[in-house]
Amino acid sequence: QSALTQPRSVSGSPGQSVTISCTGTSSDVGYYNYVSWYQQHPGKAPKLMIYDVSKRPSGVPDRFSGSKSGNTASLTISGLQAEDEADYYCCSYAGTYTFDVVFGGGTKLTVL
Amino acid sequence: EVQLVESGGGLVKPGGSLRLSCAASGFTFSNVWMSWVRQAPGKGLEWVGRIKSKTDGGTTDYAAPVKGTFTVSRDDSKNTLYLQMNSLKTEDTAVYYCTTFRAASFDYWGQGTLVTVSS
Numbered sequence: 456q457s458a459l460t461q462p463r464s465v466s467g468s469p470g471q472s473v474t475i476s477c478t479g480t481s482s483d484v485g486y487y488n489y490v491s492w493y494q495q496h497p498g499k500a501p502k503l504m505i506y507d508v509s510k511r512p513s514g515v516p517d518r519f520s521g522s523k524s525g526n527t528a529s530l531t532i533s534g535l536q537a538e539d540e541a542d543y544y545c546c547s548y549a550g551t552y553t554f555d556v557v558f559g560g561g562t563k564l565t566v567l
Numbered sequence: 568e569v570q571l572v573e574s575g576g577g578l579v580k581p582g583g584s585l586r587l588s589c590a591a592s593g594f595t596f597s598n599v600w601m602s603w604v605r606q607a608p609g610k611g612l613e614w615v616g617r618i619k620s621k622t623d624g625g626t627t628d629y630a631a632p633v634k635g636t637f638t639v640s641r642d643d644s645k646n647t648l649y650l651q652m653n654s655l656k657t658e659d660t661a662v663y664y665c666t667t668f669r670a671a672s673f674d675y676w677g678q679g680t681l682v683t684v685s686s
Binding site for chain 2: 458489501548555556
């Protein structure tokens, strides 16, 4: 399975909204509603922010939201804050006959 | 509080072997599917392998690059997950994270352990 496609970087000012896209194929993002998003600060472990396309784990601010249209999933962060500056990775289930999972290449979010 | 603590990383020569451990606490380990995810220096995340709970069969699955050389196992009596890595290559150099796998996502992560494969 090929990696999902994410923009290398996005940026926004405090208070603004940004959207990170994640493009896959009809065999992963387009087929399964099992898209998740992870936030990773430098030198830290990733943290789950969104699962099942649009669900938030307990403790994740509602400024973070997820959606999907066709083969592309999106993570939107509204009301940007300085602490949102991090790398973000999307992930999709991709198994047909066997279990498989594929990640995106990651997007660096800069808060200006 | 869920805690996952990896250990066993280090420097190993190409062709060598290494076994990573992950000590779990704060949840009923035996009921949870577990996984390993790695991250090469300066690169993105890559799923490595997953093991189901014993009640769901305890079976394993692996990413193509490690199939046949890496083995995921678990000891529910010790609340510990393992990753046995054989025939290591320089491209296996990475931070290896232990994760829980629930709702088709990696919901809790350890702090990671660095494996360096170099001569």
